[in-house]
Amino acid sequence: MRAWDFALGDAVETLSGAEGRVLLVESGEVLLREASTGRMARAKTSELFRPGARQALATHRAVLGLGPAAGPQEATRAFRRLAKQHHPDKGGDPETFRSLHDAFQVDTRCALHTSQAVAWRYLRLPRAAVPTAGEVLAATKYALSGKEVLITGACNGIGLALALALLECPVKKLYLHGRCKERVAEVVARLPKAQRQKCCAAVADLSSLKEVDDLVATFTAPPDVIICCAGIATLPRWTASRDGYESQWAVNHLAHFHLVTQMAKSSSSLRVVMVSSDLQKLGKRWLHLDSATLQGINNPSCYSFLGNYITSKYCNRLFAASLARQGVEAVVCTPGEVATDIDRHLPWILRRLLRWSSRKLLPEQGAATLAFCASADVQPGAFYANSRQVHVPTEGAAEDELWQFSERLVAAALKH
Numbered sequence: 177m178r179a180w181d182f183a184l185g186d187a188v189e190t191l192s193g194a195e196g197r198v199l200l201v202e203s204g205e206v207l208l209r210e211a212s213t214g215r216m217a218r219a220k221t222s223e224l225f226r227p228g229a230r231q232a233l234a235t236h237r238a239v240l241g242l243g244p245a246a247g248p249q250e251a252t253r254a255f256r257r258l259a260k261q262h263h264p265d266k267g268g269d270p271e272t273f274r275s276l277h278d279a280f281q282v283d284t285r286c287a288l289h290t291s292q293a294v295a296w297r298y299l300r301l302p303r304a305a306v307p308t309a310g311e312v313l314a315a316t317k318y319a320l321s322g323k324e325v326l327i328t329g330a331c332n333g334i335g336l337a338l339a340l341a342l343l344e345c346p347v348k349k350l351y352l353h354g355r356c357k358e359r360v361a362e363v364v365a366r367l368p369k370a371q372r373q374k375c376c377a378a379v380a381d382l383s384s385l386k387e388v389d390d391l392v393a394t395f396t397a398p399p400d401v402i403i404c405c406a407g408i409a410t411l412p413r414w415t416a417s418r419d420g421y422e423s424q425w426a427v428n429h430l431a432h433f434h435l436v437t438q439m440a441k442s443s444s445s446l447r448v449v450m451v452s453s454d455l456q457k458l459g460k461r462w463l464h465l466d467s468a469t470l471q472g473i474n475n476p477s478c479y480s481f482l483g484n485y486i487t488s489k490y491c492n493r494l495f496a497a498s499l500a501r502q503g504v505e506a507v508v509c510t511p512g513e514v515a516t517d518i519d520r521h522l523p524w525i526l527r528r529l530l531r532w533s534s535r536k537l538l539p540e541q542g543a544a545t546l547a548f549c550a551s552a553d554v555q556p557g558a559f560y561a562n563s564r565q566v567h568v569p570t571e572g573a574a575e576d577e578l579w580q581f582s583e584r585l586v587a588a589a590l591k592h
């Protein structure tokens with residue numbers, strides 16, 4: 177069984193019978209919080225089962241007359257033999273045949289893979305809640321102790337949830353970024369006194385590269401970790417940033433590009449977490465990233481409210497990969513689908529429909545993968561979802577194109 181068969185928050189049972197929730201998946205091992213005692217325990221992934229999956233598989237196998245050790249060929253032979261006997265065309269009982277058919281379907285999908293995790297997926301057992309950022313930080317043993325962390329977009333949504341979780345840890349200093357000082361002050365005022373002392377305001381409207389420059393200048397030394405979380409999505413019309421570029425791309429990608437490249441100049445141990453999206457994978461399909469397409473990003477007649485958001489999130493991924501190639505410990509992640517106001521620009525009917533049709537995570541759950549990327553041992557340049565590495569292709573040429581194009585746009589904006 178492979179480690180990635182388990183996701184954070186999955187309810188599992190161990191071979192010895194203990195049940196718990198997965199807090200962290202590492203090479204071949206998981207960290208569990210035991211359901212009965214609340215204790216943390218480690219277990220090998222090869223010794224785990226989803227609760228009920230073992231029982232459900234055994235029931236289906238019993239219908240086919242198979243023992244637990246029977247392989248896929250035996251399952252096929254048993255089904256063919258029993259189907260000849262019970263097929264309705266041959267006078268068999270339709271109900272018996274249907275239960276045989278169902279059992280065989282489950283068995284071929286599950287037993288063929290010999291993975292109880294796969295069985296769990298097909299048997300549709302209830303999925304447990306995803307852990308919160310706080311739980312992930314506890315599981316990574318507070319690796320951020322004594323570190324300075326900057327979170328962009330920390331005044332609401334996922335960024336705020338992550339900031340609150342980090343303030344529970346022994347971080348040295350937390351730079352809370354917001355677009356104006358009143359917004360940050362409002363957040364800080366709500367915190368307990370001990371946490372307030374660890375907070376520093378980092379103010380910049382990310383639609384202005386000049387303000388990003390001014391923000392960088394306020395730092396005497398770069399923080400240890402930068403979490404690039406600020407973002408806007410699905411603006412209905414082409415909107416210009418204060419520098420005259422398309423807003424979604426300028427805020428989500430270009431501002432973070434400038435912030436991080438400036439900070440990285442004077443740090444040899446910076447960790448960068450770019451917050452992308454599951455949708456970024458459509459970026460490659462839609463966007464053959466060359467200079468012509470990049471020019472199109474700033475062309476109002478090529479604007480698509482969703483396409484430009486996807487492009488900016490795809491650029492987050494390419495940027496993290498470029499940084500990693502240059503020796504910066506940069507990773508990119510998706511928070512999953514999270515209930516925040518990121519969809520505020522969508523038409524209300526679409527927003528209602530999306531909220532009704534999808535099971536969104538709470539912001540503190542959405543922040544879990546960001547917390548993992550900021551504090552666990554990670555692979556530079558890799559893409560993370562559910563606090564696990566997900567394979568994405570490397571795109572060296574597109575990464576270089578984007579880097580050069582971004583540098584040109586930053587230079588042009590700051591020249592004025």
Ligand SMILES: NC(=O)c1ccc[n+]([C@@H]2O[C@H](COP(=O)([O-])OP(=O)(O)OC[C@H]3O[C@@H](n4cnc5c(N)ncnc54)[C@H](OP(=O)(O)O)[C@@H]3O)[C@@H](O)[C@H]2O)c1
Pocket residue numbers: 328329330331332333334335354355359380381382383404405406407408409427428451452453454510511512513514515516517518
């Ligand atoms: N929610 C999801 O389902 C989801 C899914 C995939 C990826 N993401 C990504 O997760 C990140 C966080 O999103 P969220 O869901 O937490 O959304 P959110 O609640 O809308 O938070 C976005 C943050 O970015 C800040 N921001 C936006 N434009 C800014 C600007 N020009 N200057 C300074 N700050 C600015 C916002 O500040 P103001 O409040 O002042 O506007 C806010 O703090 C985004 O990068 C988003 O693309 C979210």
